[in-house]
Amino acid sequence: MMNGTELNKLIPQIRRARDYHLYDFNGRRYLDFNLDGGRALLGHKPGRTVLMMKNALEKGLLAPYPGVYGKRLLKQLRMLYPGIAGCSVVYSGRKSKLSDGTALNIYRPFEQINPPEDQPFILLLPLPGSGGFSIVCASKTVCQQLPDPDPVPQYLLSGMCRAAADLGAFFREADIKIWENFNSPLWNRTGPWLYPAVPADRYPALFSAFLERGILLSADYSVPSCAPYLFNKGEIKPIKDIEKEFC
Numbered sequence: 001m002m003n004g005t006e007l008n009k010l011i012p013q014i015r016r017a018r019d020y021h022l023y024d025f026n027g028r029r030y031l032d033f034n035l036d037g038g039r040a041l042l043g044h045k046p047g048r049t050v051l052m053m054k055n056a057l058e059k060g061l062l063a064p065y066p067g068v069y070g071k072r073l074l075k076q077l078r079m080l081y082p083g084i085a086g087c088s089v090v091y092s093g094r095k096s097k098l099s100d101g102t103a104l105n106i107y108r109p110f111e112q113i114n115p116p117e118d119q120p121f122i123l124l125l126p127l128p129g130s131g132g133f134s135i136v137c138a139s140k141t142v143c144q145q146l147p148d149p150d151p152v153p154q155y156l157l158s159g160m161c162r163a164a165a166d167l168g169a170f171f172r173e174a175d176i177k178i179w180e181n182f183n184s185p186l187w188n189r190t191g192p193w194l195y196p197a198v199p200a201d202r203y204p205a206l207f208s209a210f211l212e213r214g215i216l217l218s219a220d221y222s223v224p225s226c227a228p229y230l231f232n233k234g235e236i237k238p239i240k241d242i243e244k245e246f247c
Helices: 004-008 047-058 069-080 140-145 154-173 176-182 200-212 233-246
Strands: 014-018 021-024 029-032 086-091 105-107 121-123 133-138 187-190 193-196
Touching: 004 200, 047 154, 069 086, 069 133, 069 154, 133 140, 176 233, 193 200, 200 233
Parallel strands: 105 121
Antiparallel strands: 014 021, 021 029, 086 133, 121 133, 187 193
């Protein structure tokens, strides 16, 4: 059975990404359900985030020196989720467990109403390309369990700040009923998150069937696909066709 690494090799080289679409070098367009593991929940080029990071880059803030954006990020996260009392940005390789062996779960926006309060968690922010780092958050009662932060480039922290602010605006404005268009027996949907309902051994065939029809799913069976917020009905018509093959 092909694993996620092998399925990723099936993806063509991408020339351009815009909103919720990818374009390869042959001019073919794909509707992206992968969305960088959900980090492109707001699209591949959220304008204000890009501008914020460009401003930091213009200041030469590429190296991971201390700066102001760590505190600003915590402020934005508290505005987004008042229960958050502290956060640490760490290398993603450290994300699976805390020092005491506690497993860290990922909190994905719109998956549940509020983040957990009884243990630290990883907050998935809509910042494409930030997968090398994880934002570990905690409530006041478990703040002492937060790992020490790792050195993070200030331009990236500035993007995280803007992404948190943009997510707050999206919470207020989004029409969550849009994602009902993606109801299907092929997966279990929670908000925009699509967890595969087909057995793991059939997932490579499902991934390939969607890719052939111009839709890119998550290549990792354990990572949910993410329904795009902007699309047209013709683009998602293949879902019904593929249901006939797999359901």
